[in-house]
Structure formats: structure tokens, C-alpha cells
Amino acid sequence: MHEIGALVRDGLVAQGMESRSRGGRPSRVVELSDTVQFLAIDVGTVSISAGTTNAYLEVLETVEEPTDLKAGPASVMAQIEECARRLTGDARGPLRVAGVGIGIPSPVSVELGEPVDPALMPGWDRFPIRDQLSERLGVPVSVDKDANLMVLGEGHRGAAQGIEDCLFVKLGSGISCGIVVGGSLYRGHSGAAGDIGHVPAGNSDVPCHCGRRGCVEAQVGAAALGARALAAARSGESPFLAERLASTGTLVGMDLALANAAGDPAAARIIRETGALIGEALSALVNFFNPERIVLGGPSAAFGPPLLTEVHSAILKRSSSLSTAGLVVMSSTLGKTSGLIGAARLASDTFLTSLSRSH
């Protein structure tokens, strides 16, 4: 996509020098100019985050906006373009960035750059996100599943850095997973790897949006947690949540974190039960994959130590002693930024690959 001669001419790339270590995958010895920027976009079910980074994937500027992913591609794609142009200051024409990386909460055909069977993105199935956005923005765009980008980000300079075999578990509207094998992102044969939301755990009667019952996502996804918070408020079990419901008119899963921080016992119990269910779901994967480390990220990871402890405890109870002996379970260290840094890393890897191909 990039012709290296043109990049050298434009001052974006200097040839033949030792590259400054940037954790990327330098396909040839190039020095990315400090003027090279990447644009990272993290699309969630209810918000869009975007940020620019320099060549070393340090975040320069960010924007965040509420969105409604369920509204479908037409309005959301326009909103993504608008965020991108606002951030880069390019009101029209091609963006002056070397590439765009974008994460979405869906399985992605990386080859085609589009979501496949996206349970949380109705109306988006097989929508050509990469190609349409690349045409609108005039630069190369790469698309991947959000959990994959989060583990790329954590691997770049977070909780997965230097870890050979790692699972990153994203706890949000959906429950999904990014997998690192031998230090590299593992996407599976068709890019579908890490789809763990429908592992059975807990109550086998709970119906899931996938049509089956007992899936972990149906019990600890954001919607299920919101419903549990609401039930605890309405039953009078949690005075804290009842008061919050009365004052705000609604409750979401993250209100459990506030309630727990305020010492609410009902919220503490729900968080512990959530951890136990997640650990139960992960235990079969620990036996199968025997990771060195499990990193919990996404919004519900904000439940913190009690969640972490129950996840780990449930795994220790159910997985083999050999697979758990050296296992570390910890929270994301980059928090909300992991998806942005991972998206920038994807854009940067794509850029470096295109350099090596063009030369």
C-alpha cells in the first residue's frame, strides 16, 4: 500500500538505519519519523474511543463519544469518520496518518476486514468496515476483534508483556478472549479464536441470546449484571442500589462496583458469584490451554480484587494441578487504554508489513 520511496521522500521513513526499539515487528530496518502517527479506534456497544499515537504507540490525543452500535452501520460509520477527522484535524481528504486500527466487539474475518455473526452488532453482519472506512479516510485500515487488540496492547506494554502463553479475558457486554501463543496473537484458522462467551457455566437453565442455555455470557455479561443489580435494589436486599435506582431511574452492572466500594453486602456477593462463574467457564480452557497468565480486562474487570480472587479460586478448584501450579491471574494494567494501544499496534504492524512488501 505504501511505496517506500514515497515515504522516504515525504520524510516518514529513513532507510538503512537501526530502528529504535518500538516493540513492533520491523520487517526491515527502518526508522519511522517522529511525524508518523497512527489512529486507533475502539468501538464498544455504547461508546467510541479514538486516539492518535506516535510511531512508538504513545497515545497523543483521544476523544470518546457515546454511540449506539445497534443503530447499525450507516450512522455509526459516519460517527467513526467524524471522530477520526476531528482528532487528526483533517476535515477532508486522506488522513495524515500512516494507518488506522479499529477494534469491534465481534468475531472478525481479518482477511475481509468485516464482522461475522456479530451477536452484539445487529445489522453489521459481513459489513465491509475495513474497505468502506479505508475509502472514506484515504488510508489503510485494519479491523480486528476488540479482545485481540486488548491483548496486543497489554503485550506491547501492559500485563501481557513478555508473557509467552497468555489469555486476555474481556468482561463487558460480551465475554470474549484474546489469545497469545509463543508471544504472538493467535487468531485461529479463520480468525475466530477466543470466542468464549458461550462456554457453559453455572445455571444451565438461563437462556442466552445465542439460542442455547447456560452460557457464561448470559449470566455475567453487562446486561445480566444490570439485571442482578436491579433485582437487588427492588428486593430491598441492597439499600445502596435501591437509593441509586431511586435517584437515577436506572441501574447498570457497573453500579455494583460503586455499591461494593460503599460496603454493600449484596453487591459484594454478586461480584463474588460473578467471579466464580467466570472462573468455572475458564477452568476448562485452563486445562486445555495451560496459560502462563490470565489477564482480566474490560469494564467489569473494574470489580477488582474480589472478582479476581474468585476467578482464580474457581480455576484452582476445577483445573488440573499441573496447569494451575504456575498460573497468574491479574487485572489489565492498561485499563481502558489497552484497546487503543492494541489498535495502534495493529495499524503499525500492517504499515510495517506493507513497507516490507513494497520493497
Place this chain on the structure above:
Amino acid sequence: MHEIGALVRDGLVAQGMESRSRGGRPSRVVELSDTVQFLAIDVGTVSISAGTTNAYLEVLETVEEPTDLKAGPASVMAQIEECARRLTGDARGPLRVAGVGIGIPSPVSVELGEPVDPALMPGWDRFPIRDQLSERLGVPVSVDKDANLMVLGEGHRGAAQGIEDCLFVKLGSGISCGIVVGGSLYRGHSGAAGDIGHVPAGNSDVPCHCGRRGCVEAQVGAAALGARALAAARSGESPFLAERLASTGTLVGMDLALANAAGDPAAARIIRETGALIGEALSALVNFFNPERIVLGGPSAAFGPPLLTEVHSAILKRSSSLSTAGLVVMSSTLGKTSGLIGAARLASDTFLTSLSRSH
């Protein structure tokens, strides 16, 4: 372990020549002499198979003996040594082979060469198989889980050859799995990867020897299949099995294959149900790992096409469309030999690694 000068002197290795392609991992350009042999041992719960191979891992001679793994290390280790010496013709002293590979039905600490928490091998926990056998036989010994060696064998010249991301599922006394990622065996952080016997599937009330309930191994392991065959015989549901029980006095899981081949409808149903349970257990792993191919091996893979079809059908029903679009489910092509060829491959890889280290 081997000093290359001594090997050259003994005529086992010629240096500096192009190595004839043998599918191994040539750490340096060496030509293994045709006089180099490896000894492969496949230890099952009720039998020991052993075989010698040449440098190209072609099997030369084999022996097979009944054993009782539950009798513990003392008698079985002596029996293994006896098999090894009978095969190689070395009645005493060090064996004249370049290395020994041995597979056992247990998680293995590859680093220490010993079984860890071996459910099917009571009395063997942490028994130093590698070190004791290496001392007795006078040559380097490598130990691994049987399913790992089977997928190494199938990858060398069977159903997993050339497949990047592959699961080999061993159906025998236990249900376990060998994993190939990017064309190489994946053992996980501590060598425990592929332990899939305790994935939940089917009836969540069935007690398992691990202490939990509803594990797939408790329902489709050899003991469970034997019990189902017996029940079908005694209830009169299967005249074929009733007759066989009357004539032989006992029934094992593999009698279902005979009954099915004879057109027995009860056996056919049990085999179909077995396939559906295995597929259910694998479906979560297909979502997680997104393999290109699943190879079924081990004794119960002999149930053949009806088993295969039901496994595949259950996976298609439960796994994501992206993960199953290109998925192939097939039987082992090496059959009983896969474990031996894999054990020889392990011995050969260890040998080549020791060559590169010694030089």
C-alpha cells in the same frame, strides 16, 4: 548428551552434508546414518507397544504385550525394559539406539520427565520415568503424554501433516488431546495443555473419578462405554451384545464396534450418542481455538464414520459459524501406529537438539 565427534567416529552421523528430508527438526546439517535407530514405546492402561524405527522414523520391528498400568511402576518399568531389550537384541548394557521416546496416558512434566496427577495411573504420581529408564537403558529417554505423541506422529506423516492449527483427540480409557499451533506441538506453560477429559458435556449428574460430575470422560471413556454395552446386553435391548456377553463372560467398549458392524441398532445408537457428547465437549474448544482440523484417534475412533459424523454435527450445532466454516473432522490415518511414530519423533527431536547443543 551426545558428543558429535563421538557420533561421527561411531559412524552414526556424517557432518556437513545436506540432510535427507526426514520431517524432523534438523538443528544442523547432519546426515543420520542408516544405522541410527530410535526406540518408541507407547504405554497404555492395558498394553505396552514398542517399536524400533530408522532415522526416517519408519517402523522396523514392533512388540505388543498386555500390561496392567495400575499395578504401579515396579512391575511395569521392568516390563518396559524387557520389551526394549527384546526388540533391540541388547540383553544387557546400553541399548544401541540413539534415543527412546515414550508416551503415557497422563499429564507429563516434560521438564522432569514424570507423570503429574495421573488419574489412570495410580501409584505413578511424580515417578521419575525418564531418569530411571534412561539409567536402566543407558540412553537418553524422553517422556510425553500419549496424545501429544499421537499428534506428533500424525503431523509427521498422517492426518495432521501440513496442518497449522490442529487438535488430535484421543478416545480411549481417558479423553485427552494433543494441540498443534502453527505446525508445532503446543504443550502450554507447564506441559499440561490438552487436558480435555473434564470438560462438561451431557448429563451433569454422572460422577467422574476426578470428584466432579458431568465430565465428558465419565460418559464416553472406555469404562463408561463398557458399562453401556453391558447394560444394553442385560436389558435385552441388544441381542448381539447379550449373546457376546454369554459367550465371553464380559463386554468392553470396543464390543460396540463389533455390534454396530453387525447391524445392531442399540450399539449404533450408543455410538451416535457418544459422538454427540464428544462433539458437545469439543464445541467450546472449537470456539476458543478455531482449529483447521480435528483428528480423532485412540481405540474408540474405530467406531468410524457414525462417530465422526455425530462429533462434527454437534460441533456445527454449537460452535460459531466463523469457527466451523472451514473445519475438517477426520479419523487418524496412522491408527495404532501414530503413538509409536510420535514417540520416535520425540526421541529424534531430542537427539537432534542434543547434537546442536554439543557442538
